């Protein structure tokens with residue numbers, strides 16, 4: 001039993017999620033029934049303040065709830081993170097009253113906002129984005145292409161990053177909320193879901209390429225925050241993503257522990273072979289260390305409302321790499337069974353692979369950690385803006 005109410009509720013859901021996880025993977029479908037259960041349990045949008053209908057839960061509450069969900073179903077855990085951090089975090093921190101009142105109920109009802117930063121020519125170097133928002137009186141016209149957008153095509157809320165152009169001048173990068181819900185007749189002209197990007201893991205989650213052609217966004221849907229502010233909200237998402245990876249790893253560790261006790265070779269349980277015991281000990285230690293780092297980062301939320309940038313980068317990097325190794329080692333302990341589809345290990349391995357890439361690669365996170373330790377600025381792209389601000393910023 002957990003003393004955290006969100007974690008307890010998540011544990012209650014996890015058993016059902018585990019039985020259905022293979023289905024979403026094989027059919028590449030979004031787990032709407034799981035979303036409905038997370039809505040009913042008050043987990044979707046739980047970080048939204050009470051005055052907007054949420055629970056005012058903390059970043060640490062979210063990571064505590066994410067671990068049992070991720071042990072059962074990576075896909076659902078990822079949705080849980082993105083319905084509490086990232087896009088909705090930025091909107092609740094920097095949005096206007098009207099924006100918060102619009103977005104909070106949508107998320108509480110089960111939406112997972114999509115964050116649209118990455119472009120074909122702007123990945124790690126996010127500030128090289130070329131999507132523009134041209135001011136036209138009290139509205140903006142968005143033009144450009146984003147890709148690898150998680151939830152693109154199914155999310156109702158999109159937080160789109162674009163270069164603000166006013167009177168022909170580049171005013172830096174800003175963010176816009178686009179509300180799209182074709183079933184409700186909300187289909188902004190010029191907003192096109194170009195294609196779904198197929199993935200090796202997390203197969204039920206649509207990743208999409210989106211194209212914006214003169215999409216009209218009113219000034220009232222621009223978030224009054226600069227790029228640095230918007231990216232600060234991303235620190236929470238990083239901690240959450242790290243926790244999803246860690247949850248998958250702790251789930252794999254449990255499966256491996258059980259199997260070492262059950263499976264016999266050479267007349268003895270595998271658990272009696274020291275070579276495997278030492279592997280298990282390293283897996284256990286990695287999971288424990290990553291969990292401590294993630295909890296530390298989640299608890300570091302300061303006045304700005306988001307976790308410390310360096311703690312978040314370090315924890316996500318360590319958790320993503322640890323999880324990959326732990327799940328790989330767990331699969332190894334199962335032998336051929338781990339490679340086949342009667343056990344969840346092969347799915348967990350495919351699922352966990354993305355966490356060293358998405359949301360800041362482990363190389364880029366290392367750059368941040370090193371810059372903080374060295375106290376240096378580390379401009380790495382044409383403008384140097386993102387790296388300067390984030391390598392040297394105080395939070």
Ligand SMILES: Cc1cc2nc3c(=O)[nH]c(=O)nc-3n(C[C@H](O)[C@H](O)[C@H](O)COP(=O)(O)OP(=O)(O)OC[C@H]3O[C@@H](n4cnc5c(N)ncnc54)[C@H](O)[C@@H]3O)c2cc1C
Nearest residue numbers: 115116117118123124148149150354358359360361363380
């Ligand atoms: C499953 C998935 C979901 C995603 N979801 C979203 C989303 O919802 N929204 C969104 O905006 N984006 C999303 N992304 C995109 C993700 O953020 C980018 O993939 C990531 O930032 C890296 O960009 P890139 O893939 O273009 O790689 P690149 O930037 O081209 O990097 C290629 C390689 O070079 C390395 N590299 C690059 N620069 C440096 C450097 N300075 N020093 C050392 N090594 C470096 C990288 O670490 C990487 O190994 C998602 C990606 C995936 C895989």
